[in-house]
Amino acid sequence: MYPSCFNWAQISGTAFTRSAGAVCYRATAQTYRLGATGCRSDWSPPGWLLARDVLWLLAFCGFAINYSVRVNLNIAIVAMVKGSAPLDREAEDVGYCTQSGAVLQNTSDVSITSDQGSLWNVVTGANSTSFNTSLEIGSTNLQAHLDPDSTYALLQDGLFDWDEKQQGLVLGSFFWLHWSTQIPGGILARRFSPKLVFGLSNLGACLLAVLIPLAASVDYRALIAVRVFQGIVAGMAWPAMHCLIARWVPPNDRSKFVSAYLGSSMGAALTFLVSGLLIGWLGWPAVFYATALAAAVWFFAWWLLIFDHPHKHPRISTSELANLHASLGEDTAVNKPTTPWKHILTSPQVWLIVYTQWGGFWGLFTVLTQAPTYMRNIHGWGIGMVGLLTGLPHVCRTMFSLVVSSVGDCLLKRGLLSRTKLRKSAAVIYLLGQGALLVGVACSGCSGVAAAACITAAVAVSGAISTGPLAAIIDLSPSYCGILLALTNMICVTPGFISPIMVGHLTYQAQTPEQWRVVFLVVAALVSFSGLMYVLFSTAQQQPWDPPCGQPYAGAGGGVATERQPLQEDNAHKGCT
Incomplete structure (x- = not known):
């Protein structure tokens, strides 16, 4: 129950904090905050749920x-492109390593006629039977001669006759200009609202993504144009999140919080899995419509529950x-100094992280983009298994x-490992382990x-990576971490x-297999x-050009003036047993 704003002076107690024009008074059992929106009672979440847990x-x-x-097209393209079906290979089966023999050895009495159908069928995702595809194999039942994967591949052969080079252009086009909005995204998040930029x-x-089916039906170059624009828009998200982390997360809790970035992997996993099912049920365009729907639902929750700064959070x-406040300090600066571009661009540690992330992203992007095609063409897996595995x-x-x-x-909280050694140890697992x-x-x-x-x-x-180079970006410069990540991503999207x-x-x-062996060996070396290089030369020490401790300055991290050690109470809550 809210007290009357006209009677706020009657509330007994003393003011204990002040932020953004709001004065808080502690009464007998509740805290009341007075501000531009009036008086209200602060709601305290359950003890096991912090506001930054919701943010995570x-x-x-x-x-x-x-x-x-980013990746929904990687699996959808397997169903979009011609040439993956058994009949297109004549004497071969789907995969190089699988033996053709039982499936369609004699194709003399096999006839296929296909009409791609109307543009409406393409856009709405009608399946292959809607494209007036007819198949006759004498008077014999098709199902008796083809295993389920081969039947699926045959009936779902793609509409688009794109060769490997054209497919490479389509798959890589998302990243062509993805780099161009990395630094603008970090600057916008710093100046305005990281919540708004990320969302x-x-x-x-x-x-x-809803435009992809229509663009693909026009020409592969139209699809490339849509993907390029998607990459431009999506490029601002990652730097914005680093700004939020610098505002919300104490230094010794950042490795765990940065693991939220690995939602990207969960998104990739669910996309591969769900896309395989959607393609089988509704056709490949459904993959892109589902992506747009999921984003709309997420954005609604993000907009209602997330705030740019702890002091702005009503709950x-x-x-x-x-x-x-005790571990991160208070945002007291009104004017934010100019970003020290000269120091950032001439910092060896910044460029070391850029190079380290570049190598790691090359490995991840190659596997992420090429695994479906590799497993399909070499090992003969169907789309359902490709999506799952x-x-x-x-x-x-x-x-x-x-x-x-x-x-x-x-390990950090117990003092068993320094921050620099922890980041290096994680890099050994992340990069050297992945290379092997x-x-x-x-x-x-x-x-x-x-x-x-x-x-x-x-x-x-x-x-x-969340415990290694990715978290080290915030260690090097809590005040400019958003811009550092933007610079890193701007270069690291090139793979x-x-x-x-x-x-x-x-x-x-x-x-x-021989050609794919060359691909994977090159990636392993990079x-x-x-x-x-990271293990030999890196450090996690805050750089001298970042504002020193105690200086009341809010930089690119969005209001982090000084970073202190987290309170013991806060550490105990997060758990370190």
């Missing part, structure tokens, strides 16, 4: 949405606000990240089980469009060398 959950879902829009970036990119508990590694990556980050934060496992993929030959196991493990160990082009050229009209 919705950030996790937001990154899942962000990656869903609208995700929502806008996903809503553009944060008094104890949590006090703990955050390329989604599994990303689930493992998320779980691995949560474990490593929790252990890492506990990619060598395993290269050497797997025609063993689909071995390839799947190595891919799963390679993606899983990359979850240590996103270079890798598909490289793979397209290496495997052009040569879908063989990943491993970047990890070695």
Whole structure:
């Protein structure tokens, strides 16, 4: 029950804090906040649920949405493009390593006629029977001669006659200009609202997905145009989240919180899994419509429940606000100094992280983009299995990240490991471990089980990024972490469009294990060398050009003036046992 704003002076008690023009008084049993919107009672959440826990959950879902829009085309294109069905290979089966024999050895009495149908059928996702496809194999039942995967591939053969090079352009186009909005995104988040930048970036990119079926039916270049625009819009999301973390999360809790970024892997996993089912049920366009719907639901929750700063949160508990104030300091600056671009661009540690992330992203983007095509063309897996078994590694990556980050934060709080050693240890797991496992993929030959196991493990160990270089960006400069991440991502997106082009050229009209071995060995070398450089030369110490402790300055981190050690009460709440 809210007290009358006209009788606020009658509330007994003393003012205990002041923020953004609001004066809070502690009465007998409740705290009342008076401000421009009037008087109201502060609601305290359950003891196990902090406001920053809600932020973590919705950030996790937001990154899942962000990656869903990146990768949904990777599996949908398998159903969109001609040439993956058994009959197109005549004497071959679907995969290079599978033996053709039982399936359609004699095609002399097989006739297929197909009409792609109207534009409406393409846009609405009508299945292959809606495209007036007719199949006759003498008088014999088709199902008796084809296994389910082959039947599925046959009836769902793609509409678009794009070769490997054109497919590489389509898959890589998202990243062509993705870099261009990284730094603007960090600047906008710093100057205005990281909540708004992150939310609208995700929502806008996903809503553009509804145009993909129409664009693909026009020409592959029209599809490229849509994907380029999606990449531009989505590029602002990641730097904005680093700004929120610097405002909301104490230093010794950041490894665990940054694991929210691994929602990207969960998003990829669910996208691969659900897309395979949607393609089978409703046709490939349903993948893009589902992405847009999920983004709209997430944005509604994000807009209602997330706030740019703890002091602006209407439902944060008094104890949590006090703990955050004690560990992070207070945003007292009115004018924000100019970003020290000269120091940032000449900092060896900044460029070391950029290079490290570049190598790691090359490995992740290659596996993320090419795994469905590799498993389909080499090992002969159907779309359903491709969706399931390329989604599994990303689930493992998320779980691995949560474990490593929790252990890492506990080691920091107990003083058993310095922050620099923790970041380096995580990089060994993330980069050197991933490089070794990619060598395993290269050497797997025609063993689909071995390839799947190595891919799963390679993606899983990359979850240590949240405890390694990704968290180190905030360590180096809490005040400018958003801009540092923007600079890193601006350069690190280049593997996103270079890798598909490289793979397209290496495997052009040569879908063989030998050619794919070259692909994975090149990627393993790039990943491993970047990890070695980080282990040898990195540090997690705050850089001298970042505002020193105690200076009342709110930089790119969005209001982090000084970072102190988290209160013991706050550490105990997060758990370190």
